[in-house]
Amino acid sequence: MDLREKIGLLIDDMPSMRTTVRMQLASIGLEKCDQASTVKEAIDKLTAKHYDLIVCDYNLGKGTDGQQFLELVRRKHILPMTTAFLMITGETGYQQVSTAAEYSPDDYLLKPFTADTLGTRLGRIFERKEALEPVYKHLGAKIDYTKALAACDELIAKKSRYQLEALRIKGDLLLAKGRATDALALYEGVLQERATPWAEVGKANALIAYGNPDEARGLLEQALVAYPNYLAAYDALADLLVKTDKFAAQQVVDQALHVASTTQRQRELGALALANKDFERAEGAFKIAVDRDRTGFFKSHDDYAGLTRSYVEQDKIQDALAAVKDMSTHFQRTPELAARQAALESQVYVRAGDEKNAKAALVKAQAAQKSAKLDINTMLEIAQACFANGEPDEAKKIIQDVAENYQEDERVLDSIRTVFEVAGLEDEGALLLDDTKKRMIRLNNEAVALAKSGELDKAIMMLVEAADRLPNNAQVAINAGQALLARVQSIGVDMTQIAQAHRYITQAIKANPLHPKLDAVVAFYRKLAPPGARSLEI
Amino acid sequence: MEILLAAAIHDAKNALNALGVWLDKAQIECGGQSAALNQAKSITATISGQLVELLALYRAGEGNLRMAVEDQHLEDFLGDLITELSATGDTEGAEGSTAAPSIETDFAAAKEIDAWAFDAYLVKFVLLDALRNAMRHARQKIRFSIAAEPGGGIRFNVADDGDGYPDSILWAESTAKMTPESSGLGLSFARVIAERHATPSGRHGRVELANDGLGGTGARLSLILP
Numbered sequence: 001m002d003l004r005e006k007i008g009l010l011i012d013d014m015p016s017m018r019t020t021v022r023m024q025l026a027s028i029g030l031e032k033c034d035q036a037s038t039v040k041e042a043i044d045k046l047t048a049k050h051y052d053l054i055v056c057d058y059n060l061g062k063g064t065d066g067q068q069f070l071e072l073v074r075r076k077h078i079l080p081m082t083t084a085f086l087m088i089t090g091e092t093g094y095q096q097v098s099t100a101a102e103y104s105p106d107d108y109l110l111k112p113f114t115a116d117t118l119g120t121r122l123g124r125i126f127e128r129k130e131a132l133e134p135v136y137k138h139l140g141a142k143i144d145y146t147k148a149l150a151a152c153d154e155l156i157a158k159k160s161r162y163q164l165e166a167l168r169i170k171g172d173l174l175l176a177k178g179r180a181t182d183a184l185a186l187y188e189g190v191l192q193e194r195a196t197p198w199a200e201v202g203k204a205n206a207l208i209a210y211g212n213p214d215e216a217r218g219l220l221e222q223a224l225v226a227y228p229n230y231l232a233a234y235d236a237l238a239d240l241l242v243k244t245d246k247f248a249a250q251q252v253v254d255q256a257l258h259v260a261s262t263t264q265r266q267r268e269l270g271a272l273a274l275a276n277k278d279f280e281r282a283e284g285a286f287k288i289a290v291d292r293d294r295t296g297f298f299k300s301h302d303d304y305a306g307l308t309r310s311y312v313e314q315d316k317i318q319d320a321l322a323a324v325k326d327m328s329t330h331f332q333r334t335p336e337l338a339a340r341q342a343a344l345e346s347q348v349y350v351r352a353g354d355e356k357n358a359k360a361a362l363v364k365a366q367a368a369q370k371s372a373k374l375d376i377n378t379m380l381e382i383a384q385a386c387f388a389n390g391e392p393d394e395a396k397k398i399i400q401d402v403a404e405n406y407q408e409d410e411r412v413l414d415s416i417r418t419v420f421e422v423a424g425l426e427d428e429g430a431l432l433l434d435d436t437k438k439r440m441i442r443l444n445n446e447a448v449a450l451a452k453s454g455e456l457d458k459a460i461m462m463l464v465e466a467a468d469r470l471p472n473n474a475q476v477a478i479n480a481g482q483a484l485l486a487r488v489q490s491i492g493v494d495m496t497q498i499a500q501a502h503r504y505i506t507q508a509i510k511a512n513p514l515h516p517k518l519d520a521v522v523a524f525y526r527k528l529a530p531p532g533a534r535s536l537e538i
Numbered sequence: 539m540e541i542l543l544a545a546a547i548h549d550a551k552n553a554l555n556a557l558g559v560w561l562d563k564a565q566i567e568c569g570g571q572s573a574a575l576n577q578a579k580s581i582t583a584t585i586s587g588q589l590v591e592l593l594a595l596y597r598a599g600e601g602n603l604r605m606a607v608e609d610q611h612l613e614d615f616l617g618d619l620i621t622e623l624s625a626t627g628d629t630e631g632a633e634g635s636t637a638a639p640s641i642e643t644d645f646a647a648a649k650e651i652d653a654w655a656f657d658a659y660l661v662k663f664v665l666l667d668a669l670r671n672a673m674r675h676a677r678q679k680i681r682f683s684i685a686a687e688p689g690g691g692i693r694f695n696v697a698d699d700g701d702g703y704p705d706s707i708l709w710a711e712s713t714a715k716m717t718p719e720s721s722g723l724g725l726s727f728a729r730v731i732a733e734r735h736a737t738p739s740g741r742h743g744r745v746e747l748a749n750d751g752l753g754g755t756g757a758r759l760s761l762i763l764p
Contacts, residue, residue, distance in 0.1 A: 091548070091593075094606060094659065110659065112555040114625065117618075124614060164609060164653050194690070195737035195764065196655035197607055219738070226736040229604045259604065 001123035003029040006052040010035045011042045011069070012088075013061035021055060021088070021118075028119035039064050039072075039297050046078050053084045053122065056105075058093035063292040065093070068263060071103045072298065081136040084125045088113075102232070131155070131162045135169055142513070142537070145177050171202045176514065180209035197223065197230040204236055213240055229259050238268065246275050263289050263298050270306045274313075275418065283310035290323075296330040301340045302377055304330075308344045309422075312351050320348045339368035340378045343385040350388040362389050369398075376402055376412055380419050387423035395423070396432060403436040405472040408512060444479055451483060456490070459483050467504050474515040477508035485524050498533045501525060505536060540600060547593045554586045558626075583626035584670055590663050591727035598730050605657045605734055612648035612684065612692075615658055622662070623669055639676035639698070641669070644683035647692075651684075654692050656763050660731045667724040668696040668759045675700035679752055687762055690741065697758040702749030728761060737764045 008030050012018045018035050025033055030053070036042035039060060046054075056066040066087050073079040087097050087105040097108045106125045109118065129136070135155065138148035152173070155166035167190065174183035187203035190196065200223040207216035220237040227233060234256035241249035250272040257265050266289040273282035286307035293299050304327045311320035324344045331337050342365035349358035365382045368374070374382075379398055386395035399416055406412035413433060420429025443466055450459035463480040470476050484501040488494060505521055512518075522536050529535075558579060565575045597603040620643070672680045676698035687693045702708075707725070725745070732743035741764040751758040 091544075091590075112552070116621070116625070120618070120621070161611075164611075194654060195739070195741075196609055198609070200738060222738040226738045226740075227605075227607050229606065 001119075001126050003119075003122065003126075004031065006030055006032070006126070007050070008033040008053040008055060009042065009045055009051045010055045011037075011039075011060065011066070012057035013037050013059070014057070017057060024115040024118050025055070027115045028122070030122070038062075039069050039295055042069065043073065043078065043297075046073060051083055052126075053086065054079070055086045055088065058087055058089040058097060058108075062294040064295050064298065066105075067097055067103075068293075068298050070105060071264070074103045077141040081139050082129060082133060084122070084129055086121065086125060102235070128162055128165065131160060132165055132169075135166060139169075143173075143176075144537075145173055149173055168198060168202075171199075171206075175202070175205055175209060178209060178514070178516070180206050180211075184210060195226070197227045197233065200227075201230070201232045201236050204233075204240075208236075208240055213244075216240060231256055231260055234259070242272070246272055250276055250278070250281075261288070263293060266292075267303060267306070270303075270310070274306060274309060277313075279310050279313040282306065283314070286310055290326075290330075299330065301327065301331065301337065305340065305344055305377070305381060308348065312348055315351070317348060317352045320351075321345070324348065335368050335372035336374055336378055339365050339372070339374055340381055342368065343378070343381040346385040347388045350385075358389055362386065362391075366394075376406065376415070380415055384419050384422060387419070387425070392423075392425070395419075399432065400436065403433060404440065405470045407437065407440050407473050408475060408515070409472075440473070440476070444475065447479060447483065451486060456483065456487050460487060464500075464504075467507065471507060472511045474508040474512035475517070477504045477511060478515065478517050478521050481505040481508065481521050482524065485521070485528055488528050493528075493530050495530075495533070498529055502529075502534050502536065509536075540597070540602065543596060544593060547589045551586055551589055554582050554589075558582050558586075579626055580670075583666075587663055587666055587670075588723060591667065591723055594660060594663075595723070595727055595730060598734070603730075603734065605660065607655050607657055607735070609653045609655050610658050611653050612651055613645065615662075616643075616645050616648055616684065619662055619665055623666060639673055639678055639680050641680045641682055644681065647683075647685045651686055651692060654763065656735055657731070661761070661763070664724075664728045664731050664761055665694055665696070668728065668761070671724060672696050672698040672700075672757065672759075675757060676752075681752055690737075691743075691762050691764050693763075694761045695758060696760075697751035697756055699752035699756040702751065702755050702757045703747055708747055708749065728759070732761055732763070735763050 003025075008025060010018055010021055010025070010033055012021065012035075015037070018037070022033060022035065025031075034045055034049075034051075036045055042054075042056075045051075056069060058066045060066060060069065066089075070079075070085060070087070079085065085105045087093075087108040088111060089097055089108055090111055094108060094110055097105060106128070107121050109121055132155070134151040135148055138144040138151065149170060152166040152170040156163045156170070160166065167186065171183055171186050174180075174186065184203065184206040187199045187206055190199040191203065200219065204216040204219045204223070207213070207219065217237065217240055220233050220240070223230065223233045224237070234252055238249050238252040238256070241252060250269065253265055253269045253272060257269060266285045270282045270285035270289065273279070273285060286303055289303045290299050290307060304323055308320045308323045311317075311323060324341050327337060327341055342361045346358045346361035346365060349355075349361060362382075362385050365385055369379070369382055379402055383395040383398040383402075386392070386398070399419065402412065403416055416433060417426075417429050420426055420432075443462065447459040447463050450456070450462070460480070460483045463476065463483050467473070467477045467480040481501045481504040484497050484504070488497055488501070502525065505518075505525055508515060508518060508521070525536055561575055561579045561582065565572055565579075568575070594603055620641075623641075669680065669682065677700055679699045681695070681697045683695045683697075685693045685695070725747075728745045732745045735743035743761070743763045746758075746760040746762065748758050748760075749755055
């Protein structure tokens with residue numbers, strides 16, 4: 001493998017290690033190599049330039065590690081799948097890397113190693129990347145499932161040396177697409193040949209998608225006896241239990257933390273402990289999440305919100321106020337941050353019995369809400385503060401808006417339920433969510449009825465109004481597109497309406513690229529769109 | 539204790555690694571091959587391996603041994619193993635002895651099986667130890683092979699043409715005894731690592747010792763992974 005044309009980025013906080021590895025890389029032909037000593041520097045470099053290879057040390061200092069870095073850049077799509085990622089670890093880091101659940105490096109190398117070994121491993125990684133390139137190129141920020149699956153099938157059919165990797169990717173794609181039966185068959189096929197942890201977890205996930213959670217649970221519990229360090233199995237089990245038994249879920253996350261204490265898992269544990277009213281445990285978990293990462297790169301506003309609530313629930317008012325204040329030193333000062341801080345502060349003051357300060361903080365949060373577009377969690381925090389201040393109508397107004405927008409997003413709906421629960425208004429919350437759901441269904445039904453009775457224009461007006469108001473509701477946007485296309489079909493091509501349909505379908509893709517009704521409306525658009533109209537890609 | 543022990547072993551391993559680098563340098567300075575230096579390198583690698591084994595056994599005893607079971611391409615894994623063995627001077631032969639025993643490999647089944655899930659790091663040390671041990675006891679030849687195990691599993695075989703295991707080792711299946719030639723560390727390690735490899739259906743790995751190696755009487759160690 002010729003490494004001379006490759007461009008590398010070496011990330012390590014220790015200058016001496018950088019020098020050593022840099023020399024080793026040069027000795028095997030990789031001369032073009034930039035260096036970074038911190039996560040921030042690495043992200044800046046990655047954003048500015050294309051690299052063929054990242055060589056990253058597991059331990060990056062300041063409470064950060066290479067695994068966190070890898071997860072961050074993959075999740076944010078800063079690191080394309082075609083770029084090779086080699087992790088260098090000591091003996092303790094390697095289990096965490098090799099059993100990392102969702103995002104794993106292309107390979108990892110245990111220190112100490114020779115330049116020869118480094119060369120062999122890099123050669124292998126690049127060979128594999130090249131062989132899988134036909135698959136990877138469809139797995140960017142926007143995933144082309146059909147093409148990626150076809151590319152996997154081709155590699156499997158010709159019994160490529162990398163058919164195993166192709167199978168793994170194929171399984172993930174099938175699961176993401178909700179093709180449970182096909183995924184189940186794939187994993188069972190692999191397991192018939194041999195036992196391997198990824199296929200066990202894959203099979204369990206397929207069973208869950210298939211609607212058989214009990215069998216999945218049994219399977220995962222059994223898998224964990226054989227593979228007690230396989231983090232993906234803990235994650236899958238915790239995901240499954242969270243819906244039915246939050247105490248059991250907390251236990252599973254706790255066990256996973258003993259295998260690998262990552263910030264993400266501490267965060268999950270904190271959230272579950274809060275839900276289970278285990279406030280001391282929640283405090284501990286969130287504290288680790290915010291303390292460990294001294295760069296501020298991997299923690300979020302939510303971690304501080306969780307910590308604040310853990311303190312408040314234990315009447316640790318001063319600690320709670322300190323946590324809110326601490327956010328200013330760790331995050332960029334944005335309207336988002338100001339609103340979150342004010343909303344949290346207001347709740348702390350309510351608990352402390354300080355009505356005046358509570359109200360003042362709430363007013364500040366509400367002002368921020370009017371002046372900027374805030375993310376869901378911040379909006380819900382403000383709603384929570386409204387409840388705490390005895391302004392339930394204000395709270396419900398905010399929640400209503402979020403609920404209508406994210407009608408089909410179970411995670412958001414869950415967060416809403418939690419807000420009501422914390423406010424002690426569980427039943428009202430269930431009622432509001434139920435009403436919202438019915439209202440959205442009614443809207444769609446009425447529109448369909450109007451269309452059927454020949455009043456297509458009225459239906460379009462209704463749906464377009466709703467779609468403009470609810471940019472994150474995929475179903476409404478799909479229906480708006482559908483109605484516009486129906487008009488084109490019955491009356492004839494109108495470029496304005498074609499463009500409008502394009503806009504709403506694109507809005508739906510953005511809101512939920514996996515919506516089950518998306519394929520049909522896209523096909524409808526492609527059928528009707530005349531030459532010259534904009535094309536649609538899912 | 540865990541932290542102290544791990545840190546001490548870590549330091550010792552780094553020191554041994556540095557020693558290895560100096561030995562490489564010495565070999566270049568003395569113009570290529572030196573049987574004495576090869577021997578020194580081989581001993582360095584052996585001690586380094588023993589430290590890894592010791593730490594793993596300690597952790598296993600404490601209930602903290604962590605395994606990273608993942609798919610391994612068998613051909614790559616075996617290739618790496620052979621490279622490591624020759625890089626540490628083990629295949630060069632000691633001073634004063636006749637030529638080092640030759641290693642004959644049969645990896646045909648590796649291509650057929652393609653991949654298997656196990657902890658590559660720990661299994662590598664089991665096999666390196668077995669190979670080094672065979673190297674010490676073989677007369678001329680060692681045979682290192684891999685095969686599919688009927689009923690599920692894979693089997694690594696290390697066989698030599700030496701005198702075979704003494705009865706004390708052969709019959710003490712579960713408790714590795716101290717013998718004049720060996721501390722029993724390698725065997726205990728191999729057994730623990732084999733046992734810790736398991737499948738959800740409850741099958742475990744194991745180590746097999748027998749004197750049916752090369753020539754029908756040499757030693758054979760087999761590591762069977764489920």
